[in-house]
């Protein structure tokens with residue numbers, strides 16, 4: 001089973017997904033649904049969850065690790081505060097070039113800043129406590145290495161959202177029940193989930209939607225200190 005929840009429930013919830021208003025997002029969804037492309041975008045139920053979460057938070061600055069073709073960046077841009085920005089990092093040329101085209105088509109060049117390269121090299125160059133939201137959606141095995149940088153880059157009271165943390169449900173299984181070649185990812189994701197749920201700097205929750213989504217709130221400041229969240 002490729003889903004982490006019962007497939008009939010996932011199927012039902014996906015049938016409730018309302019198509020995005022952006023023609024660029026509609027086209028990306030259409031090409032994937034018709035099997036013409038296999039781009040790795042967030043699952044429909046995760047996209048719907050983002051719409052609610054971002055409407056509540058109204059972030060000014062978002063950082064994304066893993067742009068792919070720009071689907072989630074374009075989606076999140078609809079919920080930014082006025083004059084807000086998204087900075088998004090992609091290391092794979094093929095994806096980066098498609099994202100550039102999609103962001104241009106959506107006329108979001110001023111709003112979405114695409115950085116080409118590996119997050120491992122780019123993250124240390126970014127300024128401390130800049131982002132209201134960080135969306136980590138890249139190589140799962142690296143999440144644990146990126147965590148200290150994500151905490152540094154988040155504003156106090158900011159939110160780290162991490163996708164694919166349950167890796168098709170395998171993370172919840174004993175390591176002896178999963179294929180040997182997946183054991184490193186399994187161990188690293190478990191270490192990541194343990195770290196975010198036990199960090200004194202975070203309040204975290206792991207949700208079994210999509211491929212598993214973790215929410216981590218950065219403790220700090222008071223409600224009154226909050227800048228944009």
Ligand SMILES: C[S@@+](CC[C@H](N)C(=O)[O-])C[C@H]1O[C@@H](n2cnc3c(N)ncnc32)[C@H](O)[C@@H]1O
Pocket residue numbers: 040041042065066067068069070071072073089090091092095117118119120137138139142
């Ligand atoms: C799941 S996709 C991102 C999907 C995108 N967030 C969306 O929902 O539309 C993951 C992307 O992260 C990129 N990636 C993986 N590891 C990376 C790294 N260390 N630095 C930058 N990009 C990375 C991959 O090339 C891939 O395009």
